[in-house]
């Protein structure tokens with residue numbers, strides 16, 4: 001099979017992150033595309049951790065990737081492949097290429113290569129290895145050598161990239177790159193090719209910062225006579241100013257989207273999916289629809305800009321659609337941290353009942369966790385500035401009358417309480433808001449809250465009367 005032929009067998013994709021300390025938001029999108037493509041074709045989605053940089057590949061950095069994948073529910077098939085553990089296999093393939101004449105020993109010293117680069121720089125030539133050991137066999141004894149690929153020198157290679165379209169590079173531009181270092185360790189280029197092959201990868205879907213590597217990797221694949229994968233290089237995500245996404249644009253790791261921004265995984269997934277891929281006007285797309293619709297032909301060629309507002313909007317949508325008990329679980333730790341105590345089963349029950357109301361006003365879990373605090377705080381509850389103002393400007397005697405009225409109230413449903421408030425307003429010649437706002441301030445400690453009468457119902461009579469008393473004293 002050549003890279004230009006259509007693929008007909010079983011699809012195998014992979015996500016191959018290098019541990020950096022977190023699952024990068026752009027990496028998460030690459031993972032998602034690979035996942036969806038595999039699932040769409042009834043194929044396999046594999047995960048390979050490219051942990052050859054030993055300093056960066058700490059247990060914590062690897063765990064962060066697995067954690068992010070799990071959070072996004074991007075289930076991979078089979079065991080995770082750890083690239084470093086396969087170094088012996090990589091070396092074996094380098095030696096196989098040496099034996100078949102597709103690779104050669106290069107004894108050029110570091111000083112020699114530095115001098116070569118200097119010459120090329122001075123002559124304003126592209127800096128690349130000149131093939132000085134390509135045809136030599138006068139190998140010195142006991143000298144360290146690297147193994148280089150004997151890459152084709154003439155002609156050109158075209159990759160029919162499924163996102164970028166056909167891209168051609170002259171072989172003269174590609175040098176005889178190193179496969180195995182003199183200490184016997186494989187280079188990244190060799191490791192990727194061998195691992196992809198051994199994992200049966202048929203489609204390589206990754207960031208377009210790897211497009212240049214693809215030409216070298218393809219030269220290696222051809223030297224090995226292995227099947228060529230289909231390539232799809234997707235444009236990187238840019239920030240709102242059009243520059244490549246970086247720290248100054250905001251959070252990069254998906255864990256920050258979960259912990260700091262309080263977003264739901266399905267919202268992040270939906271947003272990432274729409275970032276660079278589309279299906280008509282569809283904005284809210286379920287996992288099942290995504291699997292059904294996903295294809296590389298609808299991946300855009302230009303970089304997409306990350307828009308946190310849009311992500312928050314989508315999150316608000318998913319939050320309202322989410323199961324209430326689940327949302328209570330998701331905010332429980334945040335709420336407990338602010339209250340300084342664990343939530344009781346009664347607290348959880350209360351939050352679950354009121355969740356449909358609370359959700360209307362929230363676009364993320366932080367908003368929700370803050371918005372529900374007034375329900376759970378012990379008396380006297382803190383008053384914010386808006387509440388203090390409302391209470392100060394309330395009609396004199398109003399709260400006393402409301403307290404009296406509510407104390408005599410037998411039916412404590414939201415509807416009955418609303419009727420009682422309306423009656424009070426009428427009798428006093430006030431508008432409903434003039435009664436409701438001071439009451440809201442007294443029982444919620446704020447000028448904004450979910451519907452007042454639902455709040456009164458949920459808090460219960462004793463608590464409401466108690467809070468009114470506190471406001472009267474304060």
Ligand code: GLU
Nearest residue numbers: 016017018050192206210
């Ligand atoms: N490990 C590479 C990275 O994190 C990806 C390699 C690949 O997808 O071929 O950028």
